[in-house]
Amino acid sequence: xxxxxxxxxxxxxxxxxxxxxxxxxxxxxxxxxxxxxxxxxxxxxxxxxxxxxxxxxxxxxxxxxxxxxxxxxxxxxxxxxxxxxxxxxxxxxxxxxxxxxxxxxxxxxxxxxxxxxxxxxxxxxxxxxxxxxxxxxxxxxxxxxxxxxxxxxxxxxxxxxxxxxxxxxxxxxxxxxxxxxxxxxxxxxxxxxxxxxxxxxxxxxxxxxxxxxxxxxxxxxxxxxxxxxxxxxxxxxxxxxxxxxxxxxxxxxxxxxxxxxxxxxxxxxxxxxxxxxxxxxxxxxxxxxxxxxxxxxxxxxxxxxxxxxxxxxxxxxxxxxxxxxxxxxxxxxxxxxxxxxxxxxxxxxxxxxxxxxxxxxxxxxxxxxxxxxxxxxxxxxxxxxxxxxxxxxxxxxxxxxxxxxxxxxxxxxxxxxxxxxxxxxxxxxxxxx
Amino acid sequence: xxxxxxxxxxxxxxxxxxxxxxxxxxxxxxxxxxxxxxxxxxxxxxxxxxxxxxxxxxxxxxxxxxxxxxxxxxxxxxxxxxxxxxxxxxxxxxxxxxxxxxxxxxxxxxxxxxxxxxxxxxxxxxxxxxxxxxxxxxxxxxxxxxxxxxxxxxxxxxxxxxxxxxxxxxxxxxxxxxxxxxxxxxxxxxxxxxxxxxxxxxxxxxxxxxxxxxxxxxxxxxxxxxxxxxxxxxxxxxxxxxxxxxxxxxxxxxxxxxxxxxxxxxxxxxxxxxxxxxxxxxxxxxxxxxxxxxxxxxxxxxxxxxxxxxxxxxxxxxxxxxxxxxxxxxxxxxxxxxxxxxxxxxxxxxxxxxxxxxxxxxxxxxxxxxxxxxxxxxxxxxxxxxxxxxxxxxxxxxxxxxxxxxxxxxxxxxxxxxxxxxxxxxxxxxxxxxxxxxxxxxxx
Numbered sequence: 048x049x050x051x052x053x054x055x056x057x058x059x060x061x062x063x064x065x066x067x068x069x070x071x072x073x074x075x076x077x078x079x080x081x082x083x084x085x086x087x088x089x090x091x092x093x094x095x096x097x098x099x100x101x102x103x104x105x106x107x108x109x110x111x112x113x114x115x116x117x118x119x120x121x122x123x124x125x126x127x128x129x130x131x132x133x134x135x136x137x138x139x140x141x142x143x144x145x146x147x148x149x150x151x152x153x154x155x156x157x158x159x160x161x162x163x164x165x166x167x168x169x170x171x172x173x174x175x176x177x178x179x180x181x182x183x184x185x186x187x188x189x190x191x192x193x194x195x196x197x198x199x200x201x202x203x204x205x206x207x208x209x210x211x212x213x214x215x216x217x218x219x220x221x222x223x224x225x226x227x228x229x230x231x232x233x234x235x236x237x238x239x240x241x242x243x244x245x246x247x248x249x250x251x252x253x254x255x256x257x258x259x260x261x262x263x264x265x266x267x268x269x270x271x272x273x274x275x276x277x278x279x280x281x282x283x284x285x286x287x288x289x290x291x292x293x294x295x296x297x298x299x300x301x302x303x304x305x306x307x308x309x310x311x312x313x314x315x316x317x318x319x320x321x322x323x324x325x326x327x328x329x330x331x332x333x334x335x336x337x338x339x340x341x342x343x344x345x346x347x348x349x350x351x352x353x354x355x356x357x358x359x360x361x362x363x364x365x366x367x368x369x370x371x372x373x374x375x376x377x378x379x380x381x382x383x384x385x386x387x388x389x390x391x392x393x394x395x396x397x398x399x400x401x402x403x404x405x406x407x408x409x410x411x412x413x414x415x416x417x418x419x420x421x422x423x424x425x426x427x428x429x430x431x432x433x434x435x436x437x438x439x440x441x442x443x444x445x446x447x448x449x450x451x452x453x454x455x456x457x458x459x460x461x462x463x464x465x466x467x468x469x470x471x472x473x474x475x476x477x478x479x480x
Numbered sequence: 481x482x483x484x485x486x487x488x489x490x491x492x493x494x495x496x497x498x499x500x501x502x503x504x505x506x507x508x509x510x511x512x513x514x515x516x517x518x519x520x521x522x523x524x525x526x527x528x529x530x531x532x533x534x535x536x537x538x539x540x541x542x543x544x545x546x547x548x549x550x551x552x553x554x555x556x557x558x559x560x561x562x563x564x565x566x567x568x569x570x571x572x573x574x575x576x577x578x579x580x581x582x583x584x585x586x587x588x589x590x591x592x593x594x595x596x597x598x599x600x601x602x603x604x605x606x607x608x609x610x611x612x613x614x615x616x617x618x619x620x621x622x623x624x625x626x627x628x629x630x631x632x633x634x635x636x637x638x639x640x641x642x643x644x645x646x647x648x649x650x651x652x653x654x655x656x657x658x659x660x661x662x663x664x665x666x667x668x669x670x671x672x673x674x675x676x677x678x679x680x681x682x683x684x685x686x687x688x689x690x691x692x693x694x695x696x697x698x699x700x701x702x703x704x705x706x707x708x709x710x711x712x713x714x715x716x717x718x719x720x721x722x723x724x725x726x727x728x729x730x731x732x733x734x735x736x737x738x739x740x741x742x743x744x745x746x747x748x749x750x751x752x753x754x755x756x757x758x759x760x761x762x763x764x765x766x767x768x769x770x771x772x773x774x775x776x777x778x779x780x781x782x783x784x785x786x787x788x789x790x791x792x793x794x795x796x797x798x799x800x801x802x803x804x805x806x807x808x809x810x811x812x813x814x815x816x817x818x819x820x821x822x823x824x825x826x827x828x829x830x831x832x833x834x835x836x837x838x839x840x841x842x843x844x845x846x847x848x849x850x851x852x853x854x855x856x857x858x859x860x861x862x863x864x865x866x867x868x869x870x871x872x873x874x875x876x877x878x879x880x881x882x883x884x885x886x887x888x889x890x891x892x893x894x895x896x897x898x899x900x901x902x903x904x905x906x907x908x909x910x911x912x913x914x915x916x917x918x919x920x921x922x923x924x
Contacts, residue, residue: 110514111510111511111513111514111515111542112510112511112514112515389578389579389581389582390519390523390578390581391517391519391520391522391578392519392520392521393517393518393519393520395520396520414523434517434582435582
């Protein structure tokens with residue numbers, strides 16, 4: 048078994064899997080149960096001025112038989128008295144000294160921030176996470192995502208905390224912003240030790256078309272909530288990558304957003320994360336999923352020969368470039384394995400109506416389609432819609448052209464400049480009409 | 481292996497004959513419908529004689545549009561519920577599902593269809609309205625799947641339709657002939673009622689049309705006549721003892737069970753003669769009626785049986801014992817059946833011969849003959865102008881199902897020799913189009 052232990056901004060953890068701040072970290076009962084199950088650390092449900100919540104609070108999107116592929120909540124921060132939370136953190140730390148407990152905080156004035164930072168550290172918290180991300184309810188009161196959306200304010204609050212904090216400080220960012228690196232840089236300038244992202248995405252989950260009210264419904268009304276779950280993973284991956292690649296941030300990253308299994312975790316680590324935080328998947332399946340996550344990560348590391356998480360953190364960043372740096376002379380073409388094809392012809396419909404008319408219907412009533420190579424632009428669509436694993440493969444078209452990027456072509460002046468320029472890429476391909 | 485006690489009450493009966501394809505729940509339908517790939521030009525559609533747009537109605541189920549689902553199904557097949565329950569889907573739509581090629585379970589199209597159709601019947605969705613009156617009248621003989629489907633289609637064209645039915649209830653073999661574990665009487669009748677309410681055709685029950693004079697009267701009174709009378713009684717074996725009490729035809733045996741349920745007559749030791757789907761049904765039903773032993777005697781091998789594989793499996797599941805390569809010689813008994821003498825058979829230059837030297841007697845108190853139903857040629861013969869081909873089938877004109885040179889149109893079991901409900905429906909709808917073209921003066 049690989050060594051899964053990590054040190055994140057000076058915080059040691061037996062593995063990179065942390066519970067994100069949220070309903071699963073609302074109490075000592077839950078956090079201790081999670082540690083017993085194998086979770087590495089936990090970010091406590093955000094503490095501040097206790098709130099009053101609504102009923103109901105959650106809504107979800109299902110994809111056919113798959114439940115909760117997207118999830119939303121309008122729950123606020125902890126509704127429990129601060130002293131109860133602090134006492135329970137103290138008890139957890141007594142029983143689990145090796146598992147980091149991070150206190151998530153959301154406060155208003157400088158005095159409040161500095162007071163609660165001291166209280167949390169005194170209770171035994173191993174670090175602090177500043178919640179500048181919550182996009183519903185709290186932001187209307189001048190906290191949460193409004194801070195994450197206003198770099199000046201963010202920097203100021205971080206600096207207040209840094210005046211007092213002795214433990215590492217993590218700033219949790221909101222994705223409800225155009226350029227995620229702006230608040231990340233502000234957080235760095237404020238002096239924080241690490242970044243965590245993403246918080247939930249502001250959203251409406253759907254609308255009850257009988258009663259004309261969005262979900263979740265609270266006595267006939269609804270409001271925008273925070274979107275999370277597997278559906279948000281691609282958004283989170285891109286933002287983690289942007290923060291990791293920014294030359295002006297340079298802080299450890301704890302990734303959050305749709306992580307449900309070991310593979311998700313590996314992907315985030317490859318894009319620069321050191322720890323990952325999980326909430327929705329635990330709300331769906333309970334703490335038991337950690338067994339799959341740690342064993343999957345361990346097997347992956349063994350297979351790849353990675354002796355630590357940090358040894359492969361960021362390994363995919365080198366291969367994540369700007370569009371203009373992609374090789375335009377690289378070409379793939381679809382290839383259908385006739386033996387595996389089941390004749391659903393979904394690829395035909397997709398390519399014919401939604402792509403480049405590069406798939407022909409089988410001859411003599413055969414339901415096995417064929418690729419019309421001169422029309423195929425190598426877009427992948429057919430291989431993505433194909434229900435049979437490995438039936439449609441994208442194969443490299445061999446030619447002797449040297450690699451050339453858009454940037455290089457532009458430098459040579461070898462790009463379309465007029466609306467009907469003969470250099471238009473589409474002129475290479477036939478169209479039916 | 482399943483042991484059935486003789487049912488003493490309706491409740492017992494329903495337990496013994498519980499549906500083999502139970503109704504789906506809403507969540508089952510959501511899960512199952514979400515598996516469908518929505519194939520292009522889907523093979524399941526082509527495998528369905530009525531060409532229901534199956535991927536469309538499955539997508540409509542998955543999006544919670546059950547009225548749209550019902551419309552998709554019933555637009556193509558007036559017996560949408562019955563077919564969902566009764567069709568041999570293994571050799572039709574589900575057999576064509578591309579998942580079979582992936583060694584995955586095919587989509588349960590039959591059960592999804594029946595789920596949506598049952599809902600439509602329960603909600604009484606208004607799907608059809610009669611067409612603008614054409615001021616022409618069509619008589620339909622037989623209120624089975626063919627007759628009712630033809631009547632529905634004709635009403636939508638705007639013709640007045642009178643259906644003449646010999647029995648006192650509609651849907652023909654759906655009610656009288658299909659095993660109760662496939663469809664119940666209530667389910668069959670509900671669908672007919674659903675259609676009749678919306679399309680307002682008349683059914684005259686207990687009105688068999690059997691005489692020359694009756695046909696002449698219909699010809700005078702109606703602009704066209706559709707014949708959907710199915711097949712006749714069980715063909716006799718023409719062996720000794722066939723007249724003994726306890727020897728009966730499979731069609732009659734099954735009908736009796738459908739109508740009388742637990743009160744129907746059934747033997748303790750039963751021998752079924754035949755190797756078709758009706759033989760399998762009769763044997764299964766005898767077992768479910770509490771027979772101690774049920775044998776199935778077929779004169780050829782298992783591989784040569786015309787019954788579908790899954791029908792034989794159903795019979796085997798309820799302990800039916802096959803006696804392949806045996807032929808009946810005579811039924812013994814004083815006034816009641818006491819046994820049947822069977823002889824082993826072998827095939828000599830293509831012909832089956834019974835080895836009488838080695839015959840043996842199976843003691844039993846019931847023999848069910850399931851070797852086919854009679855054609856209706858005797859009846860059709862009395863109609864003026866009917867022509868028959870060298871195999872004795874009425875000669876019809878192409879896809880119109882019009883009996884050559886007459887105002888008669890004929891479809892379903894009576895002409896196809898006995899097939900599925902879905903085939904009768906498909907043919908009858910085409911025949912209705914044929915009638916419409918004929919009455920428009922466009923006979924192609």
